[in-house]
Amino acid sequence: MCGLVGCMDTRGRRDPDEVLLRQMNAAQFHRGPDQGGEHFEPGLALGHRRLSIIDLASGQQPLANEDGSVVVVYNGEIYNFPALMDELVARGHQFRTRCDTEVIVHAWEEWGEACVERFRGMFAFALWDRNAETLFLARDRLGIKPLHYAELSDGRLLFGSELKALLACADLPRVLDPEAVEDYFAFGYVPDPRTIFTGASKLPPGHTLTVRRGAPVPAPVPYWDVVFGNDGPADLEVATGEFVERFSEAVRIRMVAEVPLGAFLSGGVDSSAVVAMMSGLSEDPVNTCSIGFGDPRYNESAYAEAVAARYHTRHFSEQVDPDRFDLLDQLALMHDEPFADSSALPTYEVSRIARSRVTVALSGDGGDEMLGGYRRYRGYVREENLRRMLPDGVRRGMFGPLARVYPKADWAPRPLRAKATLEALAADAVDGYMRSVGIIDDASRRRLFSPEFRGRLGAYRASEVLRRHAAKASPDDPLAFVQYLDLKTWLAGGILTKVDRASMANALEVRVPLLDHKLVEWMARLPAHHKIRGQQGKYLFKHAMEPHLPSDILYRPKQGFNMPIGEWFRGPLRERLPAAVCSERMLDTGFFNPAELKRLVAEHQSGRRNHTRPLWSLLMFESFLRQRAEGADTRPDEGRPLARGVGA
Template identity: 40%
Template sequence: MCGIVAIFNHDIQYEVDLKLLNKMNNSQNHRGPDDSNIWQDDGNKNIALAHTRLSIIDIEGGRQPLFDDTQTIGITFNGEIYNYIELRAELREKGYVFNTESDTEVIVNAWLEWHADCVKKLQGMFAFVLWDKKNKHLFAARDRLGIKPLHYSKADDQSFLFSSEIKALKCNDKISLALNSQAIEDYFSLGYILEPKSIYKSIYKILPGHYILLDQNKPEQLINKCYWDPLDYINVDSQNFDQETVQLKLNEAIKKHLIADVPLGVFLSGGVDSSALVALISQIKPEPVTTCSIGFDLLKYDESYYAEQVAKYFNTTHFETNVSVNDLSLVANVIDVFDEPFADNSAIPTLILSKTTREKVKVALSGDGSDELFLGYRNYQMLQLEERFRGVIPGFIRKPFFSFLAKIYPKLDRAPRFLRAKSTFQALVNNPITSFHRAMSIINSELLQQVYSYQFKEKLAGYSSEDEFKLLAKQVNHLPTLKQIQYIDFKTYLPGDILTKADRASMANSLEVRVPFLDHKIVEWGLGLAPKLNLRGSKVKQVLVKSLKGLVPEFVLERKKMSFTSPLDEWMRQIPIETLENKIFTNAFVNADIFNISQVKSLIEEHQNRQQNHGVFIWALLIFEAFLSKEESL
């Protein structure tokens, strides 16, 4: 795993500043502390590539930037190509020469053979920038699911810059750092920023399954093309499945994800996904699997006991670490790692887990992606229940009736789950996409509109992150609502939150994380499963669970799902209200003029007085303040 940088200008008289290139590259050293190199074309000094390397495959021969045997195709690459051995054999038969055993060299020869279509041949996680000296083409691509990041910007001097992380682009003072108001709305409604936006107006993320092509001879042209989309595979064609087929697919993917010249391990929570990885790896590898888990100081959120039980069952070499309220001191570290506001409350636990894991292994496998693929989230269950109500109660009765119930029913955040009906009543008033957006939000849209300042609402001009959800739903409106929601998750939450968290938290600790459930062949198959196959009453992920019978212990398969989250509501209440307010309402925060300060204070008081739960929103405010203060200090 690595950090990549590229600078390109259409003007052949332009000369890349190598000091700037080095500075950008060094800012990402945590992504690849094993090696660092830069390259500039002798004939075209307007193009330069840089690379910082975490050596995983072909440790000696895989140095980058790397060129093909003809020295015409250069690349800086981040990721792993799991089918590189097969591709190398295919390309050798076509006459291509290989000088290393690395997966990187496969990409440059694949470009020579298939040009832009080379990405369709790659099985893995990747982000790379490639320079074709002969055709004067710059090609930047990101993997299908967005496992690996790739940012880009156009500077005031008309040069294009690419990097793994935003911090590298910020090294160039010719890039505007004006904040994006729509990105701020995304953040405070969802806790992350919807791609391709970043927190800055002039910095973008290449979308998953997309590539950018620049031609030195056509400065007016920028090709930004989608080469893969879940849209092409999501349907309800598969009405049945068999255990053997599912296990075969998982086994094949995991075997490829185990290819490495360094030690590997598994993030183990004790849930179905990570236990499945341990079970299948234990069948493949003769030596004990290395597993790492994290526990919390509040028992309600702590899965470490279950992880320990799974570790004992499979005789793994197990390590455990813990996180408590004291680790909220890491707020500033979240900004350093993510480069923009990011409010997922499991970011700090993931950072701590990655640090501990890196002390034991260099590569870790994670169960990320399984919940999206096999409908494992509680939101899917709730939506299915809501849809049944919508199907039997006409809208002209349902809306006024449940609006009345939602209005009079108290919000019982602390009550048992079956008594917390207010949010369900509210959901039944809305259309399914609005209901889903509300469920995914860290604070409901009505409260958010109350706390926004008048000036900020003017800047938004009516924009809401819900608009993006509705646009995506329209693309699959021929499918059942559950499949529409699944599609939205694959296009928003998965790349913008889950995979962003996994990449930044792990790479901040020089750890590579692999996600076998997001092997694109498994995803293409899984997107065709009918919802009824995975959701059976209160049971979720039944395709995966049933395929693991006899392989994973029953105490895992029958256990109720716990989300990997932290106890933010209680952690926030352990902090005095004066401390919170002093930390949030700094000059940088107040002067940003985004919030009605008195309204925000009211929400904090409600939370601390246990009237309602606003812990995640308070956490988002703390993160945002840390971001603004850091910006002010630059």
């Protein structure tokens, strides 16, 4: 795995700032500690950090074609590169290496912008074609690998794998985007294409950006989308057999490496299934890595050890202290913008442990999103079916008033916590799902934000992120509808961002077979009853794995990487919490209502209410401000419209 950076003069051929390029490249040293490379020519600079995985001897980057007119810097793995190489050789292209990077160069020469449609894998790359005076940026279909860019006022276009590379440039404005702040406190991350800064963007998954010298920087263009439907195999056994075959192939092509390779093994269904497939494909024992916690509420290590024993893996497990709150500030440094998924902490720890044994690890990410594993999916389907039974006016008139008078009862047993359900039933499909995925609801955010900041937001609400994607989702199948929304938001912006930053901070490459795009396209067409049946999510997946895994792995309640955050706030972080959340740094932004900040802290620390999620998101925001946004401009930019679409 690697890191790429670059700078293009979109207006002319000014000599590039070599010092800046090297600073940008150095900011991502962790992504590629093995080698570094640079390329300079009038109007263009490219940089690269390499973590050597394939063709260790001759895969250095930047890499060019025979006459040096096409140059690429690349982060990722293209698993079908041998077949593409054979096809390109048959068409007359000559190769100097046996690495996938050179395939990109010749694929561009042969197919132009359509080359990305032929790549199977995870990738982000920047390709310069001197003869066409064209820069081509591309990101893989699911967003496994990141790519950021920013256009400066003087016509320079900066780009890099991580936002920190762009922040190495002093000319990049540090103006915080109010809509990104709203999005962050709703979702816990900043969804594509925004970043927390107005002047920088993320290239969305499945998009390319073609920049021609002398022309305005255009909006990114999509080259792929997933289509959900119910026209896959209807028979369970037929679908099961086909799934195992496709899943096994997705695992197999990700086991090619010239460095030590292994797998994360949490003891959950997805990672255990990946290890089972790997063991069946390998003559040697698979290297597996896991972490355990002393507190049994957060410890799945016994299940991981059971899978490791069944498949005779070389299992490496380390017990870590769940109270790793000393890593809090590390999260802001890794993500470069606020990020509120607390499971980033154990993800960082398991990546650190894995890197001591292997350079490449396979993970089980994507199973819940593609195969219906989240409990919220089952709840949403029930709610949406009820919504569809009643006319909108009747539904809003019935459930809206009930929701307003029903007390909020987070402390009560789940069956008595009906306020959220009533509010969801009164909402439309998008707002109903927003209530399931949001970390702070609309009403709570309005109380959290200052009147002045609410005025700057105007009518904008974070639910517009979902609404934009909902316009392209299947409206007929409630499950397919929310799976599509998650693939476009939570998967790329939350899950995959977390895994990329935590693993690359440890110079570890992570591959995700359940997000092989061909497998994803097939799983998307499965009938809903193969994904959810009764109260059982991932029904087909678990049925398919019954010959490979014990039932207590397959059918136990989902646990996940939970952390005792709420307890930290009443214990070891008791003093740090109010000092951070109610600090002058937070108040100086003008974003927050000081009385609400104090109320959240006081009620949580007294035990009267549980405000873990909003307090964690506030703590992460303060850490971001302190480490990545010192000197940031939080004032409104009167000349800049708040609304920004893809590529803005």
